Every structure is written in C-alpha cells, then in structure tokens.
Amino acid sequence: xxxxxxxxxxxxxxxxxxxxxxxxxxxxxxxxxxxxxxxxxxxxxxxxxxxxxxxxxxxxxxxxxxxxxxxxxxxxxxxxxxxxxxxxxxxxxxxxxxxxxxxxxxxxxxxxxxxxxxxxxxxxxxxxxxxxxxxxxxxxxxxxxxxxxxxxxxxxxxxxxxxxxxxxxxxxxxxxxxxxxxxxxxxxxxxxxxxxxxxxxxxxxxxxxxxxxxxxxxxxxxxxxxxxxxxxxxxxxxxxxxxxxxxxxxxxxxxxxxxxxxxxxxxxxxxxxxxxxxxxxxxxxxxxxxxxxxxxxxxxxxxxxxxxxxxxxxxxxxxxxxxxxxxxxxxxxxxxxxxxxxxxxxxxxxxxxxxxxxxxxxxxxxxxxxxxxxxxxxxxxxxxxxxxxxxxxxxxxxxxxxxxxxxxxxxxxxxxxxxxxxxxxxxxxxxxxxxxxxxxxxxxxxxxxxxxxxxxxxxxxxxxxxxxxxxxxxxxxxxxxxxxxxxxxxxxxxxxxxxx
Numbered sequence: 001x002x003x004x005x006x007x008x009x010x011x012x013x014x015x016x017x018x019x020x021x022x023x024x025x026x027x028x029x030x031x032x033x034x035x036x037x038x039x040x041x042x043x044x045x046x047x048x049x050x051x052x053x054x055x056x057x058x059x060x061x062x063x064x065x066x067x068x069x070x071x072x073x074x075x076x077x078x079x080x081x082x083x084x085x086x087x088x089x090x091x092x093x094x095x096x097x098x099x100x101x102x103x104x105x106x107x108x109x110x111x112x113x114x115x116x117x118x119x120x121x122x123x124x125x126x127x128x129x130x131x132x133x134x135x136x137x138x139x140x141x142x143x144x145x146x147x148x149x150x151x152x153x154x155x156x157x158x159x160x161x162x163x164x165x166x167x168x169x170x171x172x173x174x175x176x177x178x179x180x181x182x183x184x185x186x187x188x189x190x191x192x193x194x195x196x197x198x199x200x201x202x203x204x205x206x207x208x209x210x211x212x213x214x215x216x217x218x219x220x221x222x223x224x225x226x227x228x229x230x231x232x233x234x235x236x237x238x239x240x241x242x243x244x245x246x247x248x249x250x251x252x253x254x255x256x257x258x259x260x261x262x263x264x265x266x267x268x269x270x271x272x273x274x275x276x277x278x279x280x281x282x283x284x285x286x287x288x289x290x291x292x293x294x295x296x297x298x299x300x301x302x303x304x305x306x307x308x309x310x311x312x313x314x315x316x317x318x319x320x321x322x323x324x325x326x327x328x329x330x331x332x333x334x335x336x337x338x339x340x341x342x343x344x345x346x347x348x349x350x351x352x353x354x355x356x357x358x359x360x361x362x363x364x365x366x367x368x369x370x371x372x373x374x375x376x377x378x379x380x381x382x383x384x385x386x387x388x389x390x391x392x393x394x395x396x397x398x399x400x401x402x403x404x405x406x407x408x409x410x411x412x413x414x415x416x417x418x419x420x421x422x423x424x425x426x427x428x429x430x431x432x433x434x435x436x437x438x439x440x441x442x443x444x445x446x447x448x449x450x451x452x453x454x455x456x457x458x459x460x461x462x463x464x465x466x467x468x469x470x471x472x473x474x475x476x477x478x479x480x481x482x483x484x485x486x487x488x489x490x491x492x493x494x495x496x497x498x499x500x
Contacts, residue, residue: 023128024056025121032118033063034109037078037102040071046119054126059089063102079103127165134161156330163333202263202346202387205242207488208475209462213423216243216346216387217469221378223352223417225392226406226427227399231460232391233272234484235427236348237280239389240265243346244318263345263386264317266338268331270354274322278313280484285309289482317342327356328373332380339384347384349377351391352417371416378420392417394426404433408465424466429479430456460486 035042047068055061066085067077075081079102089098138158145154201215216222216239226232246262269277283290286309288302298306319342321334331349338344349355357369374390381388394410406426411417418424434456439445460479464472476489 023125025125028118028121029055029060030105034105035115036067037106038109040077042115043068043071045116050119050123054123079106130165160329160333163336202243204239212475218385219382220387220422221381221420222389222423223392223421224425225394227394229432230427230429231479232427233350235486236350236391238486240267240318240348241281244316247317259345264342265346266335266344267320268349269320269322270324271350274320277320282309283483284485287483328376345386347386347388349390353393374416374420422468426463426465428461428463
C-alpha cells in the first residue's frame with residue numbers, strides 16, 4: 001500500500017535521492033512522538049500549534065492525533081494503549097509492525113526537554129511545504145490563466161493565500177504572567193501622561209470627543225452609524241485628516257521609526273471614488289463647497305485657497321482604497337500589506353454594509369454575513385493593534401418614530417455590530433429633519449419653524465451609545481453642511497460667515 005511505502009521510505013533514506021524531496025525532518029517527528037509516548041506532558045508543549053497534517057509522514061500524523069485524543073480524555077498514551085488502534089495497519093517492513101515501531105520510538109526517546117523545539121521544527125517545515133504548493137499553483141495558473149482572470153486577480157488570490165498561511169502561524173502565546181499585562185497598562189498610562197491632551201489613544205482632532213473617549217484606542221472596533229445625510233462620512237474624513245496631519249515619528253536607537261503622535265491612515269472608500277473623497281477633504285480645508293469646486297464656480301481668491309489647501313494635503317500619510325464590493329478577506333489582506341509597508345495606524349471603512357463575507361456565509365443569510373464581517377474586523381483590529389472605524393447604516397424604522405434620535409436597536413441587519421464593537425457612536429442632526437418640515441411662508445407656523453431652525457442650525461450630536469472603556473453620552477458639535485466640516489462646539493456663539 002502507499003502508506004506502507006511512504007513509511008518505509010521514511011525509515012530508510014537513500015544518500016542520493018533521485019529527486020528533490022519536499023522539506024521534512026523524519027528524525028524530529030520520531031523524537032517528538034517518542035517524547036510524547038514516554039511522558040504525556042510533552043504533548044501540552046506542542047498541542048497549541050501542532051496538528052496532524054503538519055507531519056510529513058502520514059503514520060506519524062495519525063499516531064500524534066490518537067495520542068492527543070487519549071491525553072485530552074485523561075487517559076495514558078503509550079505504545080501499549082496505542083497498540084489497539086494500529087494492530088491492523090500494514091507492516092512497515094517484513095519484520096516491523098506498527099506497534100513494534102511505536103515501541104522503538106519510545107525506547108529511543110532520550111529527553112522530553114526538547115519536545116517543543118522538535119514540534120516547532122515539524123511545524124516550520126510543514127509551512128515551507130505549503131509555501132511550495134502555493135508557489136507551484138502560482139506558476140501553473142500564470143502559464144495557463146483563463147481570459148476572465150487578469151494578473152491583478154491572480155496576485156490578489158496569491159496574496160490572500162499567503163496571508164491565510166501566515167495567519168495559521170499566529171497560534172498565540174497562551175497564558176502570560178499578570179506582570180506583563182500590568183507593565184503594558186502602565187506604559188499606556190505613561191504615554192497618555194506625556195502626550196499632549198493626556199490621551200491614551202490617537203487624538204481625533206475634536207477636543208470634546210477626545211475627552212469623552214480618551215482618543216482612538218489600539219485594537220478597538222469603533223462603529224459610526226447614522227441615517228443618510230447625517231454626516232457619517234464627513235466625520236470619518238475629518239478624523240482621517242486630523243489623524244494623518246498630526247502624524248509624527250521618532251527614530252529609535254536601533255534605527256527603526258516609532259510613531260509618537262497621529263497615525264498613518266488607511267481609508268477604504270467602498271461607496272465614493274478616491275477623487276470624490278479628495279474633493280471632500282479639499283472642500284473641508286479650503287472652506288469652499290465641493291459643489292462649487294466640481295462645477296468650477298470659484299473666483300481667483302478661492303482658487304488660490306484651493307491650491308494652498310491641496311499643497312498642504314499632498315504630504316499627508318493618508319492612503320485611499322476605492323475598490324467597491326471587496327470582501328472582508330481582501331480588506332484584511334490590504335490592511336496587513338499597508339501595515340507592513342507604511343506602519344498603518346488607523347483603518348476607516350466606509351461603509352460596513354458594502355463589504356461582503358466569505359462565499360459560504362453569503363449563501364446562508366445577510367445577518368450571518370454581517371456577523372462574520374464584524375467579527376473579522378474586530379479580530380483584524382487586535383491583530384494589527386490599530387483602531388478600526390467602520391461606518392454603518394441604520395434601519396428605516398428611525399424615520400417612523402416621532403423621536404428621530406437613533407438607538408442601538410436601530411443598527412441595521414445584525415446585533416453582532418453592537419456586540420463586537422468597542423464603541424458605537426451615532427451621528428444625528430436635528431437640523432436635517434426640521435428643515436424638511438418647513439411650513440408655508442407667511443404663516444404663524446412658519447415663524448415658529450424659523451425659531452426652531454435657529455436653535456438647531458449648524459449643530460450636530462455625536463451620541464456615544466456604547467463604550468467599553470468609558471462613559472456614554474452626547475457630544476455636541478458644529479457642522480458646516482456646505483463644506484461637510486465638523487468642529488468643536490463653541491457654546492451659544494455661532495461661527496461667523498467667511499467674507500471674501
């Protein structure tokens with residue numbers, strides 16, 4: 001049988017192999033299994049990352065799997081207890097049965113101290129074999145690629161497979177001493193003490209919002225939700241600009257760069273093109289409405305302001321991905337790449353419902369797909385150790401209520417958004433609704449309406465409905481709708497109109 005031939009080949013290696021064998025180390029596999037059969041505690045050192053499929057020899061993989069199941073059940077794994085499971089196996093040689101082979105493994109085991117090192121060796125070689133498979137597939141597809149699969153698609157798929165392979169290596173460190181976690185907490189507090197404004201996270205550029213949240217915390221998933229025209233994207237672009245503008249680095253003694261303020265921003269714009277997003281940011285910073293910029297209805301002074309604003313924006317570490325309809329897996333791969341290349345510090349996704357999940361989840365239901373997306377976004381935030389801001393739509397039931405202020409129950413399509421998010425913030429502008437119920441001019445109702453408009457004009461509320469690390473509540477802000485620009489609330493005063 002093929003299994004017997006494979007095992008025999010693993011026992012007797014020829015000095016001059018007629019072909020280039022895949023990377024493997026049979027001796028390491030044998031030493032590891034021998035250590036486990038002698039002392040079952042050795043299994044605990046490798047069980048967190050080593051699997052049956054990581055063994056080059058299929059028999060070794062099955063022995064490891066059976067031994068692991070016995071140990072997990074609280075039973076003893078030894079050549080005697082494993083004999084029952086391998087009595088009917090094809091002999092490895094004329095004078096060597098599998099139970100006898102297990103006896104030899106345990107008899108030749110010298111120490112269990114190096115069990116973890118043996119396990120790492122077996123694991124690393126398995127990863128190398130997977131790399132070879134990916135490389136071979138890449139070459140074969142490149143030689144014979146279908147017309148509907150351009151090179152860019154192949155690059156994307158190859159990169160995704162490589163990142164998935166890299167993910168399998170992140171098997172975690174298990175338990176860590178509390179002193180390590182305590183040191184990390186003290187370091188965070190020390191950084192907040194030294195940083196301007198006393199923030200432990202990245203400053204959003206809005207004083208009241210930062211005081212409420214302590215900045216954008218690494219590994220957090222923040223949801224900014226609202227109905228259309230409330231200003232979700234405007235707030236996200238404002239934050240992106242402030243964070244990118246504040247980006248500063250210092251050179252460490254080892255020559256590497258360390259971010260001391262602000263961050264490199266990755267903006268996934270699934271709805272708007274990069275040109276539209278850039279126009280918005282230019283409009284915000286030049287205080288010229290984007291509609292007038294697009295139509296060219298600007299004077300000489302405004303054009304000069306436009307040029308000056310664009311020159312200031314050119315050096316911003318702000319990167320935009322305008323690909324529409326990408327999957328959460330593609331987004332994660334691109335974020336990892338930007339993290340590796342540019343030390344990404346903040347991710348913004350506009351917006352959540354335009355992402356797609358895996359094909360398996362898509363075939364189930366949209367609720368399950370959104371659940372997968374939010375779960376993986378939170379996992380990505382922890383993996384990259386950066387805050388992720390994801391914009392989200394709200395259900396239409398808000399429009400059917402007398403009180404239009406959004407609630408957590410209004411989050412569209414899945415309760416997992418509320419569950420997975422560390423912060424849920426709603427953007428709400430009363431002005432939007434008051435403006436749309438204007439009565440007929442000249443009537444008493446119109447005078448009352450004008451008074452009401454005066455009270456809400458240019459104002460917006462950032463409603464923090466959930467926050468793991470701090471209080472909930474409402475932050476009042478000012479909003480210039482024509483240039484989609486948020487700013488800190490200045491009390492009863494109103495911002496004066498710009499005079500040219």
